[in-house]
Amino acid sequence: MQGPQRMAGEPISEAEALERLRQNDDPSMQYYGAWWLGRNRSQHPDAVPLLIEALRQRRPRAPGAGVEENAVARNAARALGKLAPAAHAAIAELLAALDDPDDGLREAAARALGELKARQAVAPLCRRLAPGPAVVGAQQPNNPRLVEPCEALLEALGEIGLADDTVRGVIEPFVNHERPLIRSAAARALLQLSDEPRWAEPLLALLRHEQLHVRRAALMDLGAAGYRPAVDAISTTLAENSLKLIALRGLVENGRGEPDDETLLVAMDALL
Amino acid sequence: MSTITPLIAAVQQAGSALELLRATAALAASGDSAAAPTLVEVLGFNNPGAAVAAVDGLIAIGTPAVEPLLQLDPRNYGARAWAVRALAGIGDVRGLDLLIEALRDDVGPSVRRAAAKGLGSLKLQALDADERAAIEQRCLEALLEGYRDGEWVVRYAVTVGLEGLALGGGWPDSHPPHGRACEALRQRSDHRHEDARVVRLRAELGLTRLLPC
Numbered sequence: 001m002q003g004p005q006r007m008a009g010e011p012i013s014e015a016e017a018l019e020r021l022r023q024n025d026d027p028s029m030q031y032y033g034a035w036w037l038g039r040n041r042s043q044h045p046d047a048v049p050l051l052i053e054a055l056r057q058r059r060p061r062a063p064g065a066g067v068e069e070n071a072v073a074r075n076a077a078r079a080l081g082k083l084a085p086a087a088h089a090a091i092a093e094l095l096a097a098l099d100d101p102d103d104g105l106r107e108a109a110a111r112a113l114g115e116l117k118a119r120q121a122v123a124p125l126c127r128r129l130a131p132g133p134a135v136v137g138a139q140q141p142n143n144p145r146l147v148e149p150c151e152a153l154l155e156a157l158g159e160i161g162l163a164d165d166t167v168r169g170v171i172e173p174f175v176n177h178e179r180p181l182i183r184s185a186a187a188r189a190l191l192q193l194s195d196e197p198r199w200a201e202p203l204l205a206l207l208r209h210e211q212l213h214v215r216r217a218a219l220m221d222l223g224a225a226g227y228r229p230a231v232d233a234i235s236t237t238l239a240e241n242s243l244k245l246i247a248l249r250g251l252v253e254n255g256r257g258e259p260d261d262e263t264l265l266v267a268m269d270a271l272l
Numbered sequence: 273m274s275t276i277t278p279l280i281a282a283v284q285q286a287g288s289a290l291e292l293l294r295a296t297a298a299l300a301a302s303g304d305s306a307a308a309p310t311l312v313e314v315l316g317f318n319n320p321g322a323a324v325a326a327v328d329g330l331i332a333i334g335t336p337a338v339e340p341l342l343q344l345d346p347r348n349y350g351a352r353a354w355a356v357r358a359l360a361g362i363g364d365v366r367g368l369d370l371l372i373e374a375l376r377d378d379v380g381p382s383v384r385r386a387a388a389k390g391l392g393s394l395k396l397q398a399l400d401a402d403e404r405a406a407i408e409q410r411c412l413e414a415l416l417e418g419y420r421d422g423e424w425v426v427r428y429a430v431t432v433g434l435e436g437l438a439l440g441g442g443w444p445d446s447h448p449p450h451g452r453a454c455e456a457l458r459q460r461s462d463h464r465h466e467d468a469r470v471v472r473l474r475a476e477l478g479l480t481r482l483l484p485c
Contacts, residue, residue: 242382245425249470265474272389272429
C-alpha cells in the first residue's frame with residue numbers, strides 16, 4: 001500500500017510516528033505511534049513531550065473495540081520507560097499515573113518508573129503495597145486482576161534498587177502470595193535489594209513448577225537479579241533454550257562473583 | 273522384524289501430545305539409524321517437546337540421518353527449522369548450504385543461532401586439504417556476514433562459531449583466515465561495535481583461546 005495512510009504494522013519513519021502521536025482524531029494511530037517511539041528508542045526532542053501529553057489522555061474502553069481502557073496513555077507510559085535519560089522529564093507525570101483509578105495504567109507507570117530507576121517512586125510504590133497481600137494482593141471482584149498490579153510494583157522496587165529495611169519489609173510478605181508470579185516478583189526484588197541467597201530459594205523452586213509460564217517467569221527473574229549460583233538450575237529447566245540464554249545473559253551482565261564469567265559463557269554455548 | 277519396528281509404530285500411533293513425546297524419546301534413545309526417517313517426520317508434527325527429542329535422536333544417529341533431513345520439503349517451515357538444528361549438531365558437510373541459508377535468511381532467531389554455531393563445528397577432518405580450505409572459507413564468509421544480525425543471541429552464536437571454525441581448522445597464526453577471524457572477534461569485543469556486553473565478553477574469551485600468550 002502506498003501513501004500516508006499505510007496500515008499499522010508496516011515500517012514507518014520516526015517523523016511519521018511522531019505525527020501519528022501528535023494528531024488527535026484516531027487513537028489507534030496514537031497507540032501505534034507511542035509504541036514505535038519506545039520500541040525504536042527515539043531520541044527526537046519531540047518524543048518525550050508528546051508522550052507526556054499522551055499519558056494525560058483518558059478514554060474508556062470502547063465496547064467491542066478490542067482495545068484496552070486508556071490504551072494510548074498506557075502505551076505512552078510503556079514507551080517513556082524505554083527513553084531514559086530524556087524521559088526523566090516525565091517522572092512527575094508517571095508518579096501521578098501511579099495514583100490513577102485504572103490499575104492497568106498504574107501497572108504501566110510502575111514498570112516505566114522502574115526502568116527509569118526513579119528513586120522518587122519508592123515511597124509511593126511502597127504505599128501501594130503496604131496494606132499487604134491479603135488486601136492489595138486480593139483478586140478484584142468479577143475480574144482475575146489483583147487490587148493492585150503487585151507484580152509490576154514489586155519489580156519496579158527491585159529495579160530502582162533502593163536497598164532499605166523499610167522497602168524490604170513491605171516486599172517480604174508477598175513471597176508467600178498464592179500466585180506463583182507474585183512470589184517470583186517478590187523474591188526477585190528481595191534478591192536485588194539484599195545479598196541474601198535465601199531469596200533465591202523461591203525462584204529455584206519455581207523453575208520446577210508444573211506450568212511453563214511460571215518456569216519462564218522464574219527464569220527471567222533470576223536473570224534480572226543476576227543470581228549466578230543458579231546457572232545449572234537454569235540450564236536444566238524445562239523451557240525453551242532462547243529463554244534460558246536470556247536468563248544466563250542476565251547472570252553475566254547483572255551478577256558478580258562465582259561462578260565466574262567463563263563458566264557462565266560455557267553454559268550459554270551449550271544451549272545454542 | 274527389527275527391534276525398532278514397535279518403537280516406530282508407537283510414534284505413528286501416538287494419540288496425544290504426551291504419548292508422542294514419550295514414544296519419540298524412546299525411539300530417539302534407540303540410536304538406530306533405521307529410526308531416522310520417522311524422527312524426521314516428527315519434526316513436522318508441531319509438537320516442540322517431541323521435536324526436541326527427535327533432534328537429539330537425529331544428532332546421536334549422525335551421518336545416516338543427513339539424507340532424510342535434506343529431503344524435507346522446504347515449504348514445511350516448522351520442520352525445516354528443527355532440521356537446521358539437527359544438521360548443526362551433526363556437523364556433516366552436506367548440511368553446509370542449508371546452514372548458510374538459514375543463518376542469512378531464516379526469520380527465527382533461534383534457527384539462525386543454531387546455524388551459526390553449526391557453521392563453526394562442521395566435521396571436515398576427512399576431506400582433502402583443498403576442499404577443506406574452500407569449505408572453511410565459505411563458513412568464514414557466512415559467519416562474518418552473520419555479525420550484521422540485529423539479535424544479540426545470533427551475534428553471540430556467530431562469535432562461538434568463529435572460534436570453533438578457527439580452532440577446529442587448526443589454522444596457523446600466519447593463515448589469512450585466522451587473522452580475519454581474530455580481527456572480527458577483536459572488533460566484536462569493542463563497545464563501539466557491539467552493544468551487548470555478553471557478546472563482547474564472549475568475543476574476548478574467543479580471542480584468549482585463539483591467541484594464547
